[in-house]
Amino acid sequence: MTGFRIPDPNSILLHRVFWPAHPIAKNMLIQLLRKLLSLLFISLFFCGLASHPSLQGRPLVGVLSVDIHYPSRGLNWLEIFLQEELSLQLQLADSFSIISPESMRRWNQRLKNSDWAESNSSGLNNSEISQLKPDKILKLSIQKVLNQLSVTWNIHSFRENKSLKIIKNIHSWITPDKLINSLLNDIIKEDKFFRDLRYFPLNYTWEGIRSFYQWRLKSVPKINSYAWIEHKDELEALIFSYPSLEAKVRFYRSILLIIKSSEMDPAHVPSLNSAEKDILASMEIHPGNGAHHSLLALLHYLRKEPLFAKQQANIAHKINPRDGLALIIYGLTIGKTPQAGSSYIREGLRLYPFVAEPSSDNWQPYHALVKDLEPWLNTSISNNKTNYDQLMSFGNENYNAQRWSEARQAFKDASVLEPSLPKPLLSLAKLDLAQHNTQNALSLLTKIRQKFPRHADTILYTGYAHEKLKHYNKAESFYREVLNLKPEHHKALLRLGAVLIKLGKRGEARSFLESLTQKYPMYTVAWWNLGIIYYQLGELELAESAWEESLRLEPDNNQVRVRLAQLREELF
Secondary structure, eight states, X not given: OTTOOOOOHHHHHHHHHHSOSSHHXXXXXXXXXXXXXXXXXXXXXXXXXXXXXXXXXXXXXXXXXXXXXXXXXXOHHHHHHHHHHHXXXXXXXXXXXXXXXXXXXXXXXXXXXTTOOTTOHHHHHTSGGGGGOOSXXXXXXXXXXXXXXXXXXXXXXXXXSOEEEEEEEEEEOSOHHHHHHHHHHHHHHHOGGGTTOOOOOOOOOHHHHHHHHHHHTSOOOOTTSHHXXXXXXXXXXXXXXXXXXXXXXXXXXXXHHHHHHTTSSSOOHHHHHHHHHHHHHHHHHXXXXXXXXXXXXXXXXXXXXHHHHHHHHHHHHHHOTTOHHHHHHHHHHSSSSGGGGHHHHHHHHHHOTTTTSOOTTOOOGGGGGHHHHGGGOSSOGGGTOOOHHHHHHHHHHHHHTTOHHHHHHHHHHXXXXXXTOXXXXXXXXXXXXXXXXXXXXXXXXXHHHHHOXXXXXXXXXXXXXXXXXXXXXXXXXXXXXHHHHOTTOHHHHHHHHHHHHHTTOHHHHHHHHHHHHHHOTTOHHHHHHHHHHHHHTTOHHHHHHHHHHHHHHOTTOHHHHHHHHHHHHHHO
């Protein structure tokens, strides 16, 4: 018969030995071959990394935060995008080791809780973050008006030359690619440290970026709930709508799968297998990212594959020698027991002290390590013991949700843990102000001032308490005191302008607010107050112009819109 041939006996033997007929044995062999191939690839890759001299000497850089000063609402998705995209571009340039944006966000929150002065370069150099031994830390401040961004770069240099470089520029809001390219040109031109930085266009659209990062801002729902399924489906739909976001979508889908898997003991292996596929696909699109390898190390650790976990942790450490998560997982897998890697674990927790701290939005896959790390952690989540940063985060979250009693208790507990910091007590005073307990707030603020006489925000809120009590002269005095300490304190500038109006000091208020709007043209409240002054002085056309500018900056402000319409009726 055509096409039929007698099989070779040797091939039959080979088939029987190397390809078992029994399905279970066949599956075991496939898994073994997969492991061996992965091991070979990782070993070769790791050896290449270890022997790569340029990788060993790469400077360490991180983007600490991107702060949107105006408008303060509606653009929080832009903060995360710019931080992550600038970090990605630095990574793709293949000249820097990058501190992950997730790690930078947590360090930034810790710095805020410890009242680090943003304008003080030496303060940042002497803060806890210096233990990461970075070469440069970048921080951006942004104001957006229509299709333009006013951007201020703060470039903090560590090592021998500890300095602060400030770069200011105006950028057009056209496409994400053009904006990122323009931002990178700022530091390329002004700081020779970044002279080898190149830009890699990724063909994003504002619609896609906004959709993805607005999704990112949502808290992770309860696992396997209807909201969880809907949340995951919403993410997956973004791949089809915006293909350029595939790497980002796959990376965060893998995090969801790891979080889901770690809810079970032992971890749910099929979810981990799916997560592995997503991480590898994301790595193929954007290679060289240490955060990917740290996540793979966690995945292998949860899948009880210590050899692979250790190797991925090694790779992550080579890409970023200050990767605390990589050191933690390496320490957990280096010996027969976790205690064998105690020194690595302790160093990792020093560099990344957030493992036991739940994030407010539940994006924390490494929380799965808490149980195994309990011998090294100062606090135990299972015993409801929380540290200062957790308490402040919890208090702020409840404050924003107007859950006053929960917020008050958290701030009180934080104050007990850190009596040398003004932040918890100030938060209690702000809470009293929010609940209209102004006299209680003023009493507490007076006590804080006795202990921290030069703390600018305490002085500011003391002035605000007096303003609410209609002690306008005292409020003016306190606001001016803040400005003596920090001339650029925008809240003090705005409050002083409002108080001058209430005091009837129209000439001084006019001069002050005209100067303020020239210096900070994006502050809609300043234009609003300037319009009030013009109106009180009978200069109605100037009032109209000021309120038009206020409305142009904040088109959804109905108060300004209504008042402007009333003014136009008076004019015509």
